[in-house]
Amino acid sequence: MEYIITILTFTGITLIGVLGSYMVTGLTGLFSFGQAAFFSVGAYTAAVLVKDFATPFPLAVVAAMSAGLVAGMIVGYPTVRLRRDYISLVTFGFGEAIIALLNNSTNLTGGAMGLSGIPRYTSFWVVWLSVAVCLTIVAGYKYSKYGRQCLALRSDELAAKAMGINVNRVKLVTFLFAAAMTSYAGVLYAFYTTYVEPGSFGWIVSAEWIIIVFVGGINSLTGSVFATFLLTGLPEMLRFASEWRIAIYCVIVLLIINFRPVGIFGEFELSYKWLRQLGKKGAKAA
Amino acid sequence: MSIQQLLNGVSLGSVYALIAVGFALVFNILKFSNFAHGGVMTLTAYIGLAASLFFSRWLSGLPLFGATLVSAALAGAIVGIVLERMAFRRIRNNNSPVIYYFISSITMGILMENIVTIFASSTFYSYPKFFELSVVELFHVNIALTDLLMLVFSSTALMILLWVLYRTKIGLAIRALSFDVNTANLMGMDSNRVVMATFIAAGILGGVAGVFLGINYTLYPQLGQLIVKGFIASVIGGLGSITGAMIGAVLLGVLEVTLISAVGAGIAPVFVFIIMLTFLLVRPRGIAGVIVQEKA
Numbered sequence: 001m002e003y004i005i006t007i008l009t010f011t012g013i014t015l016i017g018v019l020g021s022y023m024v025t026g027l028t029g030l031f032s033f034g035q036a037a038f039f040s041v042g043a044y045t046a047a048v049l050v051k052d053f054a055t056p057f058p059l060a061v062v063a064a065m066s067a068g069l070v071a072g073m074i075v076g077y078p079t080v081r082l083r084r085d086y087i088s089l090v091t092f093g094f095g096e097a098i099i100a101l102l103n104n105s106t107n108l109t110g111g112a113m114g115l116s117g118i119p120r121y122t123s124f125w126v127v128w129l130s131v132a133v134c135l136t137i138v139a140g141y142k143y144s145k146y147g148r149q150c151l152a153l154r155s156d157e158l159a160a161k162a163m164g165i166n167v168n169r170v171k172l173v174t175f176l177f178a179a180a181m182t183s184y185a186g187v188l189y190a191f192y193t194t195y196v197e198p199g200s201f202g203w204i205v206s207a208e209w210i211i212i213v214f215v216g217g218i219n220s221l222t223g224s225v226f227a228t229f230l231l232t233g234l235p236e237m238l239r240f241a242s243e244w245r246i247a248i249y250c251v252i253v254l255l256i257i258n259f260r261p262v263g264i265f266g267e268f269e270l271s272y273k274w275l276r277q278l279g280k281k282g283a284k285a286a
Numbered sequence: 287m288s289i290q291q292l293l294n295g296v297s298l299g300s301v302y303a304l305i306a307v308g309f310a311l312v313f314n315i316l317k318f319s320n321f322a323h324g325g326v327m328t329l330t331a332y333i334g335l336a337a338s339l340f341f342s343r344w345l346s347g348l349p350l351f352g353a354t355l356v357s358a359a360l361a362g363a364i365v366g367i368v369l370e371r372m373a374f375r376r377i378r379n380n381n382s383p384v385i386y387y388f389i390s391s392i393t394m395g396i397l398m399e400n401i402v403t404i405f406a407s408s409t410f411y412s413y414p415k416f417f418e419l420s421v422v423e424l425f426h427v428n429i430a431l432t433d434l435l436m437l438v439f440s441s442t443a444l445m446i447l448l449w450v451l452y453r454t455k456i457g458l459a460i461r462a463l464s465f466d467v468n469t470a471n472l473m474g475m476d477s478n479r480v481v482m483a484t485f486i487a488a489g490i491l492g493g494v495a496g497v498f499l500g501i502n503y504t505l506y507p508q509l510g511q512l513i514v515k516g517f518i519a520s521v522i523g524g525l526g527s528i529t530g531a532m533i534g535a536v537l538l539g540v541l542e543v544t545l546i547s548a549v550g551a552g553i554a555p556v557f558v559f560i561i562m563l564t565f566l567l568v569r570p571r572g573i574a575g576v577i578v579q580e581k582a
Contacts, residue, residue: 031388078567085319085525086566088388089517096514097559104552203511207321207392214389244404250397257390258376 005124007233009192012127014209015228016185019138020178021209022224027147028174029154030084034075034091035182036205037098038068040198042183043190044102044109047118050191052108057121061187068183071098072176080171087175095203102198114197121191130188134181139221141177150174211253217263222270227263289427291543297433299539300440301498305516306523306531307444308491313526314464315484318387319517322373323492324510325398326365330489331496331505332402334358338414351416355439358493366489369394370482378481395510403507411505413497436498443494444532447487451528456483464526518562524572533573 017039024032046064049055055063075094079087102109109115141147149170153160161167190196212231216223231249256263305327312320337357341350373390421428451457459480462470471477499512515538516531523534541561545554565572 029385031385074563078563082566082570083525086521086570088319089521090563090566092514093518093559093562097556100552100555204396207396211389211393218385247397247400247404250393250400253393254373254390257386257393261380261382261386
């Protein structure tokens with residue numbers, strides 16, 4: 001039971017990270033390889049503040065999210081106005097730079113040894129409550145004016161511009177939103193594992209989140225949530241083939257991209273309306 | 287800055303140029319950043335190691351080095367073909383949006399890294415010592431022999447590439463395709479073959495770069511992450527421009543060597559990143575100044 005709860009908690013934390021990637025990739029069509037770096041920014045900021053400066057936990061959370069915002073601004077501001085490739089390249093470089101920075105400011109972050117002895121403030125319930133809140137926010141965002149604008153500029157940036165959408169602003173806002181949320185996920189992670197090290201926040205983690213979004217279906221939030229369970233659960237199920245599991249996981253992704261490019265869920269969203277229709281159909285059949 | 291450092295920087299930059307050009311070649315045609323290129327470098331570097339151990343029974347010194355390079359390059363070409371068939375052919379035929387190429391290339395990159403981890407485990411390997419002599423003196427400047435070879439071989443490879451691109455028929459086809467895929471198809475070009483040729487060329491460059499990276503650092507499965515140097519070089523030089531990528535790479539090499547001696551190896555990536563950001567703020571199209579339009 002303990003084991004399952006731990007896995008579910010980690011899944012929840014990953015889910016928040018994936019939600020951030022969903023906003024950046026799924027809604028806006030940008031590729032950020034630095035989401036894991038925002039994660040580490042949040043984790044380290046809060047951990048150092050609480051551990052070394054005895055800041056109260058809620059204040060540290062706010063500080064961590066602000067740090068994520070500032071980092072997002074530094075990376076996002078110069079790049080959103082350029083071709084989309086640049087944001088992938090720059091966030092990639094940002095990830096490397098953050099790891100180098102964490103590794104080298106040894107007296108503050110513990111360097112490559114990691115930072116241990118962080119108090120444990122988060123639990124299963126805190127994580128899943130946060131997931132619920134984040135999910136509501138992202139779903140709301142998707143159907144808000146901003147979300148619609150994101151979808152418009154993802155399909156055709158030029159047309160979106162012509163319709164009077166301030167493309168750069170919308171991109172930046174979404175990017176910052178995701179950065180803040182991912183930093184929050186980082187805080188949850190740090191205060192759950194009580195130990196953070198720079199090595200676990202490489203670009204592979206960010207890439208995994210994007211892949212999860214893709215497997216679920218780039219247009220579907222439901223798909224992202226489902227795929228998070230599937231793909232973070234799958235490695236656990238494939239533990240008997242532990243060496244091969246990431247390879248298997250890659251092959252699955254390749255198959256999905258080649259043969260079902262819209263992802264598992266396509267455009268589908270789980271909604272109240274859909275459930276009601278399903279109920280009606282069920283009633284008729286019975 | 288001494289001439290010594292300048293030389294070291296240029297030879298490091300020449301390897302970065304190999305990475306950046308292999309990356310720019312694919313970018314030119316398919317208009318996406320090929321993250322699988324890192325995986326190609328890792329895989330071929332290990333194949334090169336295997337080849338060097340195999341050939342060391344009969345050869346030594348320069349011939350062994352040459353044999354290693356050639357086998358890694360050949361392996362790179364094969365990996366390029368497989369990569370194109372497995373990851374991009376179908377997507378291209380479906381006319382999928384660019385994001386699918388991205389995902390495909392990232393996945394292939396991770397897959398290749400994992401295959402290496404599975405077969406070679408995550409321990410560190412190093413290439414056998416190719417030469418007795420390790421330092422040569424050239425015009426009163428000491429230069430490591432491997433650095434010198436890196437410089438010579440990388441520039442030769444790049445020269446050959448430029449010759450192929452600008453003086454042969456297939457090079458013309460590659461350039462035409464990078465300019466406009468549809469028109470090239472209408473003119474009766476077999477775009478599948480040209481894309482394949484591009485991936486082969488990129489694979490060969492990746493193979494040579496992989497061996498040099500393996501010699502310069504040690505061999506480990508995450509070697510491919512050095513692809514970020516290629517990216518930064520491309521950003522400085524101008525995305526999609528091959529000559530720009532070369533210039534950017536050499537600049538990056540010199541810059542890095544200088545930074546390492548000034549602030550230390552650990553923190554140098556942070557400065558490189560800041561320089562890249564400033565570049566994007568001030569001159570986003572890079573040195574070469576070509577603006578690549580996002581396709582509507």
